[in-house]
Amino acid sequence: MIATAAFVITLALVLLGLLFWLLFPPQRRERPKSALDRLEVEDLRSLHSRYFPQIRQALSASDGAFLQRRVPRRARRVWQAERRHVAQQYLDGLRNDFRKLNRLARTVAALSPHVSRRQEIERFWLCRHFHVLYWIVGLRLQLGFIPLPQLASLTDLVGRLSLQIEAAMALLERDSSSLRETFTT
Amino acid sequence: MPLSDYLRWGAGTVLEILLLCLVLRRGLARRLPFFLLYLCLLVVYEVCYLPSLLRFGYQSHAMFAFYWISQEVLVIARGLVVVEICSAMLRSYEGIWRLCRLALSGIGGALIFAAILSALRSGPWLPAMVYASERGLELTIVGLLLFGLAFCRYYRVEPEPPIPLMALGLGIYSAIQVANDTLLGKWLYAYFPLWSSIRVYSFDIALGLWLVSVWRTLPERRPVPAMLDRGVYEGLSPLINLHLRELNSRLLGMLK
Numbered sequence: 530m531i532a533t534a535a536f537v538i539t540l541a542l543v544l545l546g547l548l549f550w551l552l553f554p555p556q557r558r559e560r561p562k563s564a565l566d567r568l569e570v571e572d573l574r575s576l577h578s579r580y581f582p583q584i585r586q587a588l589s590a591s592d593g594a595f596l597q598r599r600v601p602r603r604a605r606r607v608w609q610a611e612r613r614h615v616a617q618q619y620l621d622g623l624r625n626d627f628r629k630l631n632r633l634a635r636t637v638a639a640l641s642p643h644v645s646r647r648q649e650i651e652r653f654w655l656c657r658h659f660h661v662l663y664w665i666v667g668l669r670l671q672l673g674f675i676p677l678p679q680l681a682s683l684t685d686l687v688g689r690l691s692l693q694i695e696a697a698m699a700l701l702e703r704d705s706s707s708l709r710e711t712f713t714t
Numbered sequence: 715m716p717l718s719d720y721l722r723w724g725a726g727t728v729l730e731i732l733l734l735c736l737v738l739r740r741g742l743a744r745r746l747p748f749f750l751l752y753l754c755l756l757v758v759y760e761v762c763y764l765p766s767l768l769r770f771g772y773q774s775h776a777m778f779a780f781y782w783i784s785q786e787v788l789v790i791a792r793g794l795v796v797v798e799i800c801s802a803m804l805r806s807y808e809g810i811w812r813l814c815r816l817a818l819s820g821i822g823g824a825l826i827f828a829a830i831l832s833a834l835r836s837g838p839w840l841p842a843m844v845y846a847s848e849r850g851l852e853l854t855i856v857g858l859l860l861f862g863l864a865f866c867r868y869y870r871v872e873p874e875p876p877i878p879l880m881a882l883g884l885g886i887y888s889a890i891q892v893a894n895d896t897l898l899g900k901w902l903y904a905y906f907p908l909w910s911s912i913r914v915y916s917f918d919i920a921l922g923l924w925l926v927s928v929w930r931t932l933p934e935r936r937p938v939p940a941m942l943d944r945g946v947y948e949g950l951s952p953l954i955n956l957h958l959r960e961l962n963s964r965l966l967g968m969l970k
Contacts, residue, residue: 534897541893544856548885551863552878627961632870634954639869640939641947644809646816648951653868655958662965 616670624663631656715767722914727760729921736928742876748798749880752791759784782844789851792884796855797822799881800862803873806938809947814865821861825854849895855888874936879927883920890916 600608634652638644734753737743743750762780770776800818804811829850836846859881866873873881890912898909 534900537893537896541889544860544889544892545886547860548856548863548882548889551860551867552873552882554867627958630954631958634951635869637942637947637950639807639810639871640942641809641944642941643944644813644947645951646813648955649810649813652951652955652958655955655962658962659958659965662962666965 613670617667620663620667620670624660627659720764723760723764726918726921727757729925730757730760733921733925733928736925740876740928740932742928742932745802746795746798746880748791748794752788752795755788755791759788778841782848785848786844786851789848789855792888793822793851793855793858796858796862796881796884799873799877799884800858800865803862803866803871803877807869807871808941810865810869810871814862817865818858818861822854822858825850825857829854845895845898849892852888852891852895856885856892859885859888875932876927879923883923883927886923887916887920 631652638649730753734750734757737746737750737753762784766777766780770780797818800814801811804814829847832850833843833847836842863873863881894909894912894916898905
């Protein structure tokens with residue numbers, strides 16, 4: 530009986546908590562924005578993937594081979610830890626880029642008269658999958674189980690995506706400016 | 715019946731009539747017709763409640779039937795209000811509203827089916843079936859409301875006043891009833907006085923929130939957003955999905 534009561538009350542509290550969280554998220558306290566205002570294309574551009582060449586250089590295996598011959602072990606360890614720290618920060622940056630791109634996709638979907646059910650459901654699950662994988666990769670990176678060159682290959686992919694998205698956004702930018710003009714007039 | 719119960723009934727009825735008047739005055743009748751219908755049903759129920767109680771007595775079959783039939787009607791009306799709230803939040807966004815409608819139908823259908831099953835399994839004793847069915851319907855209301863709000867949050871659609879407080883009132887009342895009805899089903903008569911008080915107080919909270927939501931003049935409604943060209947979505951969405959798939963497969967490859 531007590532267990533049932535505890536379970537039911539917990540369930541009700543969880544439902545209420547979810548309700549509050551959905552209705553009054555922290556960012557709601559900011560100035561409310563209309564859907565069109567939220568279409569700030571510049572904000573949505575990915576930034577971290579632009580530093581791909583520098584990061585690839587920083588994570589390359591050749592530096593390691595060079596240091597192995599000339600630097601004591603302790604200094605090498607510090608260097609490795611720093612490298613992993615940079616890699617983790619970069620991985621976080623890539624996640625932010627992806628969040629922005631996903632946000633762009635959702636904003637475009639919200640402002641489209643027709644959306645594909647299949648595309649939306651697929652993106653939803655791909656994003657969930659991405660977040661789980663990102664978390665596991667980050668953990669393994671910290672533990673030193675992932676070779677850094679593999680991360681470099683990931684940045685290559687995001688870099689390519691960024692270029693293609695920018696081309697698509699040029700089209701969107703044109704559309705959103707014409708929409709703004711419609712609104713202001 | 716003690717004097718305090720008469721006073722509570724009188725105050726509750728007056729507040730419900732006040733809310734009805736405010737809803738009409740704020741011009742919400744056209745925006746939220748089901749909410750207006752729900753309030754009308756509520757006022758009719760309150761007006762009929764006391765005479766029925768005095769005539770039939772608290773423990774009569776007639777009073778049991780009157781009370782529970784009216785509660786089931788009110789819970790169905792509240793369900794319609796929740797769908798209406800989801801529609802009010804999203805109908806300006808044609809594409810995603812079509813998507814949301816489909817999902818709401820599926821979730822609503824599944825939860826109602828579960829409510830019917832739960833009621834049948836609680837039988838054959840009628841009161842237990844009634845409590846179980848009400849709990850199932852209240853759970854349907856919370857489920858639909860949470861899904862609608864989550865959908866809005868996902869697509870970054872901000873509900874306009876007075877929707878948030880109305881939704882909060884509906885959600886609080888239904889979530890508390892889910893717990894309350896479950897405990898009543900377990901402990902029955904021992905729990906009944908507490909169940910009754912919780913029911914009344916949780917409804918008072920909801921009523922207070924609805925009154926606050928329409929007390930002041932509502933801000934001007936946001937303009938309907940202009941839709942983008944169809945090609946923008948068709949060009950961008952598959953591109954992002956394709957790369958996300960590729961990224962996931964690379965991440966997965968790293969873990970092998």
